[in-house]
Amino acid sequence: MALILSFDNLIDQNIPAEQSDEVKKYIYGWIPKQLKLSDDCSNVASSIDVELQAYKFNCEPEQLRSPRLVRVAVVQNAIPLSPSDPVDKQRSALHDRISSITALASKAGANIICFQETWHMPFAFCTRERLPWTEFAESAETGATTKLCQELAARHNMVVISPILERDEEHGDTIWNTAVVISQTGKIIGKTRKNHIPRVGDFNESTYYMEGNLGHPVFETAYGRIAVNICYGRHHPLNWLMYGVNGAEIVFNPNATVAGLSEHLWPVEARCAAIANSYYTCSVNRVGTETFPNEFTSGNGLPAHKDFGHFYGSSYITAPDGSRTPCLSRTRDGLLVAEIDLNLCRQVKDRWGFKMTQRLDYYAKVLDEACKPDSKPQIIKE
Amino acid sequence: MALILSFDNLIDQNIPAEQSDEVKKYIYGWIPKQLKLSDDCSNVASSIDVELQAYKFNCEPEQLRSPRLVRVAVVQNAIPLSPSDPVDKQRSALHDRISSITALASKAGANIICFQETWHMPFAFCTRERLPWTEFAESAETGATTKLCQELAARHNMVVISPILERDEEHGDTIWNTAVVISQTGKIIGKTRKNHIPRVGDFNESTYYMEGNLGHPVFETAYGRIAVNICYGRHHPLNWLMYGVNGAEIVFNPNATVAGLSEHLWPVEARCAAIANSYYTCSVNRVGTETFPNEFTSGNGLPAHKDFGHFYGSSYITAPDGSRTPCLSRTRDGLLVAEIDLNLCRQVKDRWGFKMTQRLDYYAKVLDEACKPDSKPQIIKE
Structure with a gap:
């Protein structure tokens, strides 16, 4: 069977016209409008073979606050070279590819851009091998990838979120899964690390x-308060919650996740987090299949294999009111741009009252009780 | 425009056959199989004008534990009489209607049944009026509705979850939104109350x-460890979380929610909770339009009106692996039955590891800090 290119397109193309608006409301919520970009954008996108989609979310005007419009962009891309190629060549090819797509994002007016998880390397952690994969790890402050992102940020006047494999040389050469946040002036604002680590498949x-x-x-940042929830952290509502508690207006969620395992969860979790926490979520996933030089197994009884399966892309953006964009394709490099108004976060809090009614102090107490080693769950028997 | 009867059907009927399995996987996850019921069930369902759907979720066999198969049932129904009719007549009509549907559920082999939120009355809280609506409130222990449910439970050997408007006469005549849980022997196991109360629309x-x-x-219960998250509590991940922490294998979520406000959130939140907490969720919603004798307004700038809008039904059940049934219709009374294996909860915990990786003790600490009145959010500036 042929690989399905996009579930959203399939639904869009097959539902009868007289009902499609209603169905779209159900699937997407209040349907974001197409955002008109210049012809130049489309031309560049097709010349570098990147799918370009752009939307504008709805937000009511207020009397006392001006709209706080921000254009966010997320990038999904396949690795240009094989994991069998030399490390420096692979990294350079990725640097070049991302530089081109970032230039396109700049043309599309993006203020903030987020790349996919450990974007400067193949997602080699399936192999459990050390070299050459750990050679990709870099200093978050002085590594080649951070340097490139600083240049891109300053050149395009854009906040850059760069998820990398970090090597913390000052603290025992420790490796981390990290995102570096760089301001539109090219300065590093800070970094954040992946809070939940998978052991599955x-x-x-x-x-x-x-x-x-x-x-x-x-x-x-100059374009709002942002946070980064890396990959498997999307399965953890408490993780999403704390970014909200700390005031995030946009949470980026860079991923590397494959078909067959998580795809039916994909449209659910980040969207639910946007709803529950009254912020925007921007979901990014790798695309394509990465084939490694040596066989590996995954403790699932299946034969040894050399690839991770198909990274299904499908990057999408959700607003705090639960409306979302369609997904980018499952197969192509893509750039998704959305114009959002940060004012919507507070409007939704005021409207739905989820923050006001969340009883955070109560849960802090019961969670604290529940974590004691001798705690007993609240179970009622007949 | 005609009212759409079911979004799931619409998608099902319009996607080309060669792609529909793949699309269904995306929409439903691992597609639950149809559960074969006797012809008698279909006959009774059509004679009492109830939509009947039945599914069987997938679960792997284990070597040391036998399957723990349970049939859960949820009921959605319109109010048979007008809210302008006398209170006792309205309640009797609802008692009769639910007795018939419960008998059908018994024929379908249900072990646990859950009715919709405050099922013994119209959802009159939109009016802000006191009498006659508060007359519907009953003792959870000795009220007429609990008595009926005890009879139904014993007669059909079925655990009954009965969400009611409770009058706590022993504690100041206080009114609560409560669910009473009754064992298959007809004894009250206990009650639970709605933890989060809306102030919207x-x-x-x-x-x-x-x-x-x-x-x-x-x-x-004899059929597994169950909990009840009432209505607006579905918007609160911490609420869902605590039922999981206390060991729930199935969480019922009885609702009364209307089109135009929450429908695009409906397939997202309870499903996300099932995934995040490795339990089954059973989502129930009222159906139909309830028209009240007097006008009311809702603080949304719209003209005064006499109805709440359309309760869109669409009850559905999700497994801990994220797979879900299609929804019942948006317009008809319905009974949804699913055969589930409780063993799946632990299998999913072992497979995905969300419990193991959730860092509950860490979040108990940071939430506790965050709740202090002088706490400062973790914000990093350039």
Whole structure:
């Protein structure tokens, strides 16, 4: 069977016209409008073979606050070279590819851009091998990838979120799964680390790095308060919650996740987080299949294999009112741009009252009780 | 435009056959199989004008534990009489209707049944009026509705979850939004109360009752450990979380929610909770339009009106692996039955590891810090 290119398109193309608006409301919520970009954008996108989609979310005008319009962009891309190629060549090819797509995002007016998880390397953690994969790890402050992102940020006047494999040389050469946040002036604002690490299927990441130790930082940028929830952290509502508690208006969620395992969860979790926490979520996933030189197994009884399966792309953006964009394709490199009004976060809090009614102090108490080693669950028997 | 009867059907009927399995996987996850019921069931269902759907979720066999198969049932129904009719007649009509549908559920082999929120009355909290609506409130222990449910439970050998408007006569005549849990022998196991109360649109419930004070009890029944998250509590991930922490294998979520406000959130939140907490969720919603004798307004700038809008039904059940049934219709009374294996909860925990990686003790600490009145959010500036 042929690979399905996009579930959203399939639904869009097959539902009868007289009902499609209603169905779209059900699937997407209040349907974001297409955002008109220049012809130049389309031309560049097609010349570099990138799918370009752009939307504008709805938000009511207020009397006392002007709209706080921000254009966010997320990038999904396949690795240009094979994991069997030399490390420096692979990294350079990725640097070049991302530089081109970032230039396109700049043309599309993006203020903030987020790349996919450990975007400067193949997602090699399935292999459980050390060299050459750990050679990709870089200093978050002085590594080649951070340097490139600083240049891109300053050149395009854009906040850059760069998820990398970090090597913390000052603290025992420790490896982390990290996102570096760089301001539109090219300065590093800070970094954040992946708080929850998977041990499922080919996701053997706990072989390489531990749960993050930097908390749930929110970065105050020129374009709003942003946070980064890396990959498997999307399965954890408490993780999403703390970014909200710390004041995030946009949470980026860079991923590397494959068909057959998580795809039916994909449209659910980040969207639910946007609803529950009254912020925007921007979901990014790798695309394509990465084939490694040596066989590996995944503790699932299946034969040894050399690839991770198909990274299904499908990047999408959700607003705090639960409306969302369609997904980028499942197969192509893509750039998704959305114009959002940060004012919507507070409007939704005021409207739905989820923050006001969340009883945070109550849950802090009961969670604290529940975590004691001798705690007993509240079970009622007949 | 005609009212859409079911979004799921619409998608099902319009996607080309060669792609429909793939699309269904995306929409439903691992597609639950149809559960074959006797012809007698279909005949009774059509004779009492109830839509009947039945599914069987997938679960792997284990070597040391036998399957723990349970049939769960949820009921959605319109009010048979007008809210302008006498209180006792309205309640009797609802008692009769639910007795018939419960008999059908018994024929379908249901072990546990859950009715919709405050099922013994119209959802009159939009009005902000006191009499006659508060007359519907009953003792959870000795009220007429609980008595009926005890009879139904014993007669059909079925655990009954009966969400009612409770009058706590022993504690100041206080009104609560409560669910009574009755064992298959007809004994009351206990009760639980709605933990989060809405103040949005026509949902003027905070006029009538406060946030529940019974915690997050889990009821150990002959058919598994169950909990009840009432209505607006579905928007709160911490609420869902605590039922999981207390060991729930199935969480019922009885609702009364209307088109135009929450429908695009409906397939997202309870499903996300099932995934995040490795339990089954059973989502129930009212159906139909309820028209009240007097006009009311909702603080949304719209003209005064006499109805709450359309309760869109669409009840559905999700497994801990994220797979879900299609929804019941948006317009008809319905009974949804699913055969589930409780063993799947632990299998999913072992497979995905969300419990193991959730870092509950860490979040207990940071939430506790975050709740202090002088706490500062973790914000990093350039």
